[in-house]
Amino acid sequence: MIEVKNLSKRYGPRAAVDDLTFTARPGTVTGFLGPNGAGKSTTMRMIVGLDAPTSGTVTVNGRRYADHPAPIQEIGALLDARAVHPSRSAYNHLRVIAATTGISRRRVDEVIDLVGLRGAARKPAGSFSLGMSQRLGIATALLGDPETVLLDEPVNGLDPEGVLWIRNLLKALAAEGRTVFVSSHLMSEMALAAEHLVVIGRGRLIADVPIAEFTARACVTSVRVRSPRAAALGELLAGPEVSITSSERGVLEITGLSVEQIGERAVQAGICLYELSPQQASLEDVFMELTHDSVEYRATVEAAPVGRAA
Amino acid sequence: MTVTSLAPGTRTAAAADVPSPAASFVRARRAARGRVTLGRVVHAEWIKFRSVRSTVLALLATVGAVVALGLLFSGVHSGVIGADTIGLQPGSAAGPVEVSLGGVNLGQLIIGVLGVILVSGEYATGMIRPTLTAVPRRLPVLWGKTLVFGGVVMAAMLVATFTAFLAGQALIGTAGASLSGAGVLRAVIGAAVYLTGVGVIGLAAGAILRRAAAAIAVLFTVVLVVPGLLPLLPYSWNGAVGPYLPSNAGTAFMTATHAAGSLAPWTGLGVFAGYVVAALAVAAVLLKRRDA
Numbered sequence: 001m002i003e004v005k006n007l008s009k010r011y012g013p014r015a016a017v018d019d020l021t022f023t024a025r026p027g028t029v030t031g032f033l034g035p036n037g038a039g040k041s042t043t044m045r046m047i048v049g050l051d052a053p054t055s056g057t058v059t060v061n062g063r064r065y066a067d068h069p070a071p072i073q074e075i076g077a078l079l080d081a082r083a084v085h086p087s088r089s090a091y092n093h094l095r096v097i098a099a100t101t102g103i104s105r106r107r108v109d110e111v112i113d114l115v116g117l118r119g120a121a122r123k124p125a126g127s128f129s130l131g132m133s134q135r136l137g138i139a140t141a142l143l144g145d146p147e148t149v150l151l152d153e154p155v156n157g158l159d160p161e162g163v164l165w166i167r168n169l170l171k172a173l174a175a176e177g178r179t180v181f182v183s184s185h186l187m188s189e190m191a192l193a194a195e196h197l198v199v200i201g202r203g204r205l206i207a208d209v210p211i212a213e214f215t216a217r218a219c220v221t222s223v224r225v226r227s228p229r230a231a232a233l234g235e236l237l238a239g240p241e242v243s244i245t246s247s248e249r250g251v252l253e254i255t256g257l258s259v260e261q262i263g264e265r266a267v268q269a270g271i272c273l274y275e276l277s278p279q280q281a282s283l284e285d286v287f288m289e290l291t292h293d294s295v296e297y298r299a300t301v302e303a304a305p306v307g308r309a310a
Numbered sequence: 311m312t313v314t315s316l317a318p319g320t321r322t323a324a325a326a327d328v329p330s331p332a333a334s335f336v337r338a339r340r341a342a343r344g345r346v347t348l349g350r351v352v353h354a355e356w357i358k359f360r361s362v363r364s365t366v367l368a369l370l371a372t373v374g375a376v377v378a379l380g381l382l383f384s385g386v387h388s389g390v391i392g393a394d395t396i397g398l399q400p401g402s403a404a405g406p407v408e409v410s411l412g413g414v415n416l417g418q419l420i421i422g423v424l425g426v427i428l429v430s431g432e433y434a435t436g437m438i439r440p441t442l443t444a445v446p447r448r449l450p451v452l453w454g455k456t457l458v459f460g461g462v463v464m465a466a467m468l469v470a471t472f473t474a475f476l477a478g479q480a481l482i483g484t485a486g487a488s489l490s491g492a493g494v495l496r497a498v499i500g501a502a503v504y505l506t507g508v509g510v511i512g513l514a515a516g517a518i519l520r521r522a523a524a525a526i527a528v529l530f531t532v533v534l535v536v537p538g539l540l541p542l543l544p545y546s547w548n549g550a551v552g553p554y555l556p557s558n559a560g561t562a563f564m565t566a567t568h569a570a571g572s573l574a575p576w577t578g579l580g581v582f583a584g585y586v587v588a589a590l591a592v593a594a595v596l597l598k599r600r601d602a
Contacts, residue, residue, distance in 0.1 A: 072444050077443050088358070095361075096354045097440055099351075
């Protein structure tokens with residue numbers, strides 16, 4: 001469980017993280033999404049106490065991270081896979097971290113096998129590819145068998161097999177009742193792995209929604225209709241399940257009715273149509289739209305029912 | 311490589327839906343749930359220290375420098391090497407003890423740089439982040455490093471200074487000093503203490519400045535440059551400040567014969583220890599305060 005409350009981090013006048021509040025819950029993979037530079041890494045660094053917040057609080061499993069007697073057994077973190085001494089072997093790197101809370105060599109061997117680094121464990125970590133470094137980072141995060149797992153961009157540099165492996169690992173960890181908090185700038189990856197999404201942009205919270213809600217929003221199809229009698233058509237089509245908006249003169253965006261329904265009812269009413277086309281937003285579109293301007297879209301997704309917005 | 315390599319086992323009912331949850335996690339939970347203690351951090355720092363070859367090599371290089379230069383100076387002093395007795399006038403402060411420990415001048419640079427790199431290297435490679443994530447209270451890391459580095463260096467430097475002294479006196483022969491002579495044992499042990507102290511000051515400088523180049527520059531300025539500049543200042547300044555510089559305070563307790571104008575041996579040790587403690591204190595405050 002990670003609870004972030006009104007968290008802010010300022011560097012001079014610039015706010016890297018601005019009044020952020022969200023909770024990552026046990027048994028769930030929570031995706032932490034935002035464009036590069038949105039403040040994801042800074043937030044994660046504050047969670048494990050590497051950076052001090054300018055204001056606000058963050059707790060891990062109910063306490064400030066540094067107040068836990070055995071920190072790496074509360075939260076396992078992968079912040080930067082390359083952050084290892086290049087001439088130290090992967091095995092010794094894990095031994096160093098394990099030693100701080102008296103974790104056994106057997107556990108070190110276990111996590112090495114778990115991430116598939118058995119063959120390379122005695123080689124210097126500096127000789128690793130980015131994908132191997134990511135595996136070492138994940139092994140480090142899992143060393144203490146933590147209740148909460150925090151991974152910053154874990155799929156970076158992984159081959160397709162590795163990406164699939166991570167995805168399954170995240171789900172397995174969450175299924176065991178752990179809190180899994182994973183950042184990414186790739187919406188598509190999050191759609192496959194996460195059950196809940198926290199989206200930030202420019203350090204501010206944009207959305208805190210279940211993934212189902214997010215994908216539903218993406219799957220909503222609207223129909224674009226252009227007609228010289230758009231207003232009359234709008235009145236004709238209006239109904240309890242139908243939403244009609246107009247962003248330019250003579251054009252309607254209609255949701256809740258199919259292309260066929262609209263076409264037939266227009267003919268019956270003798271309304272001429274110049275255009276009748278289905279519109280579909282991809283997950284990436286929704287993400288881009290959300291993060292395009294954090295302030296403008298902030299309230300929209302949180303408050304408005306899906307399918308009516310924009 | 312896939313999740314199916316995990317052994318079967320469940321922790322929650324929900325885990326039954328997943329083909330292969332990790333039983334290994336559960337085992338470790340029972341086996342080793344431990345607090346972070348200073349002893350454990352010392353253990354971790356010890357694994358760190360010995361698992362990187364360059365640190366071990368630098369330590370050996372320091373031992374080599376102290377012994378080899380000690381032998382060279384002793385050889386020159388005794389006339390075994392070269393015909394002249396260079397520089398050292400009869401009656402000068404540099405007796406056989408100081409001559410055989412002459413390698414300290416070079417050794418302090420190597421060991422100081424090693425101390426710097428031990429910490430600045432963690433910032434350069436990023437290793438400081440996993441380290442401080444594992445020990446978020448942070449200060450145990452500084453104490454652990456200091457204890458491991460100080461302990462290892464002290465042991466190695468004692469070997470070096472005793473070897474340099476004994477071999478040097480053997481070269482010098484009948485004019486040589488013996489360990490039972492006045493202040494001799496103190497000087498030989500003192501040289502090892504001085505080298506260890508410079509190493510720890512280097513370590514603290516690395517923690518304060520975080521970058522190797524800056525920390526090494528500051529260390530060399532304090533140890534080498536300032537003592538060299540002081541004689542160019544008015545005599546009264548030199549007399550008032552000079553003896554209290556780290557290197558001169560060190561000289562006070564690693565020479566057998568007391569030179570005029572320098573501190574008494576134990577005063578010198580106290581002043582030198584003050585520098586070490588002050589450097590560590592600044593490092594501790596900054597480590598605790600700054601973002602990593």
